[in-house]
Amino acid sequence: MRASLLQIDVNEGESVESRRVRVASLVREQAGAADLVVLPELWTTGAFAYEEFGSEAEPLEGPTYEAMAKAASDAGVWLHAGSIPERDPEGPLYNTSLVFSPSGDLAAAYRKIHRFGFDKGEAVLMGAGEELVTVRLPKTVLGVATCYDLRFPELFRGLVDAGAETLVLPAGWPERRRAHWTLLAQARAVENQAFVLACGTAGTHAGVPQAGHSIVVDPWGEVLAQAGAGEQVLTVEFDPAKVAATRDQFPALKDRVLGLAAPRR
Numbered sequence: 099m100r101a102s103l104l105q106i107d108v109n110e111g112e113s114v115e116s117r118r119v120r121v122a123s124l125v126r127e128q129a130g131a132a133d134l135v136v137l138p139e140l141w142t143t144g145a146f147a148y149e150e151f152g153s154e155a156e157p158l159e160g161p162t163y164e165a166m167a168k169a170a171s172d173a174g175v176w177l178h179a180g181s182i183p184e185r186d187p188e189g190p191l192y193n194t195s196l197v198f199s200p201s202g203d204l205a206a207a208y209r210k211i212h213r214f215g216f217d218k219g220e221a222v223l224m225g226a227g228e229e230l231v232t233v234r235l236p237k238t239v240l241g242v243a244t245c246y247d248l249r250f251p252e253l254f255r256g257l258v259d260a261g262a263e264t265l266v267l268p269a270g271w272p273e274r275r276r277a278h279w280t281l282l283a284q285a286r287a288v289e290n291q292a293f294v295l296a297c298g299t300a301g302t303h304a305g306v307p308q309a310g311h312s313i314v315v316d317p318w319g320e321v322l323a324q325a326g327a328g329e330q331v332l333t334v335e336f337d338p339a340k341v342a343a344t345r346d347q348f349p350a351l352k353d354r355v356l357g358l359a360a361p362r363r
Contacts, residue, residue, distance in 0.1 A: 099133050099134065099237050099238065099335070099336055099337070099338055100131065100132045100133050100134070100333060100334070100335045100336075101132055101133065101134040101135070101136065101295055101314065101333070101334055101336065102128045102131060102132035102134070102135045102136070102331055102332065102333040103135075103136045103295060103296075103297040103312040103314070103325070103331070103332040103333075103334075104121070104124050104125070104128075104135060104136065104137050104138075104297065104331055105138065105297060105298060105299065105300050105310055105312045105325050105328075105329055105330050105331070105332060106121060106124075106137065106138055106141045106180075106299055106300065106329060107299070107300045107301040107328065107329035108138075108141055108144045108270070108299045108300070108301045108302075108303045108308065109301035109302060109303065110144075110302075110303055110304075114142045114143065114154055115161075117141070117142060118142060118161065118162060118165050119165070121137065121141065121165075121169075122165045122166065122168070122169040123169075124331070125137075125166070125169035125170065125172075125173055125175070125177060126169055126172050126173045127173075127331075128173050128175055128331075128333075129172070129173040129174055129175065131333060132175055132333060133175060133176060133235075133237075134175065134176045134177075134178070134235070134295075135170075135173070135175050135176070135177045135178070136177075136178040136180070136266055136268060136295055136297040137166075137177075137178065137179050137180030137268060137297060138180045138268045138269060138270060138297050138298055138299040138312075139180055139181045139193070139195075139244055139245045139268040139269045139270045139298075139299070140180070140181055140182070140183065140193065140270055141180050141268075141270075141299060142154060142162055142182055142183075143183060144270065144299070144303030144304055145214075145220075145245065145269075145270025145299065145303075146219070146270065146272070146303060146304040146305075146306040147303050147304040148215075148218075148219045148220065148223060148304070149304075151183045151191055151220075151223050151224070152183075152191065152223070154183055155182075155183040155184065155185035155191050156182055156183065156184065156185060157184070157185055157187065158184055158186075158194065158196075158207060160182070162179070162182045162196075163179075163182075163196060163204070166179035166196060166198060167198050167202040167203070167204070168202060170198035170199070170200060170201075170202050171198075171200070171201055171202030173200075174200045175200055176197070176198070176199060176200060176205075176235055177197070177198045178195065178196075178197050178240070178242070178266050178268065178297075179195070179196040179197070179198060180195065180196075180268040180297070181193050181194055181195040181196070181210065181244055181268055182194055182196065183224070184209070186225075189225060190223075190224060190225035191223060191224045191225065192209040192210070192224055192225050192227065193209065193210035193213070193220060193224050193227075193244060194207055194208065194209050194210070194227075195207065195208040195209075195210070195231075195242055195244055195268060197233050197240070197242065205233050206231050206232075206233045206242060207231070208227065208229075208231040208242040208243075208244070209225070209226075209227025209228070209229070210224075210226070210227055210244040210245070210246070210247065211226055211227045211228070211247060211250075211253060212226075212246045212247045212249070212250050212253070213226055213246065214245065214246040230253070230256045230257055230260055232257060232260045232261055232262050234261075237338045238263045238264045238293075238338035238341070239261045239262050239263050239264065240262065240263075240264050240265075240266050241254065241257030241258070241260070241262025241263075241264070241265045241266070241292070242257075242266055243257070243265065243266070243267045244267060244268055244269070245267065245268065245269035245270060245271060247267065248267055248269070248279075248282045248283065248286065248296070249278075249282060251285075251286065251289060254286050254289075254290050254292075255290070255357075257290075258290045258292065258351070259357075262290075262292060263292055263293065263338060263341040263342075264292060264293040264294075264295060264338065264341075265286060265287070265290065265292050265293065265294045265295070266295045266296075266297075267283075267294065267295070267296040267297070268296075268297050268298075269296060269297065269298045269299070270298065270299045270308060271298045271299075271308065271309040272306050272307065272308065272309060273306075273307040273308060273309045273310075273327075274307075275309070276309040276311060279296070279298070279309050279311065279313070280311065280313060280321075280324075283296045283313050283315050284315050284319045284321070285319075286315075287315040287316065287317060287318075287319050288317075288318065288319040290317075290351075291317040291341060291344045291345045291348070291350065291351060292317055292341055293314070293315065293316055293317060293336055293338070293340075293341065294313070294314070294315040295314050296312060296313050296314075296315075297312045297332075298310055298311065298312050300327060300328050300329045300330075301328075301329070309327075310325055310326060310327040310328065311324055311325055311326065311327065312324070312325040312332050313325070314332070314334045314336065316336065316340060317340055317341050317344040317345075318344060322334050322336060
């Protein structure tokens, strides 16, 4: 199976519509080169451009949805289209990821559960998602998470319990914490015996330099490929069957004692 992670430059000065057109073209260029294409978190606005979330928020089936659905169909690929600031007509904003099938149909939408910012930014401007999301592809099952979720291992345990074999994570991760990005991506792969495909943004927005360095990690924690700092396409071939083989060879997951259930009082 081949995956292409599109590490998009989110430097200021490019309009949302211009970037949307450019990214759709990049997706189409992956036709025949990848089975799965992954975009970063909030690539239309920039994950730290808090002041733009409200003005650039879209309904779920808005212009980015339409552009990415068509790009997926044109390229004939599974497309994790990163995330958008979603405006729910009956609720708050959400940081929502969209996954499209090769026919351009929406396969899944995931509202980010863990919001970054503590007492500001995303944490106060956006609502929290409540549901874990997996997507069954012909050769693997994707577990969907977003950026700050990477710091919460219990979410990924839940995804594994739901059948996930390949953990896909779009992000807008800051350069100043890049070491955590690599460390946590490898940790989530090792502890869950799963592939991790983590796609970040490049450039600088809202004064925050982005880490880039999108990464693909195998179930043993080996880095199969990692991008540099700038905009680039990171394409890697991996064997989804390695997940089952790893879990059979080293069946650590079978020795789990503590689950996700709340403790008795």
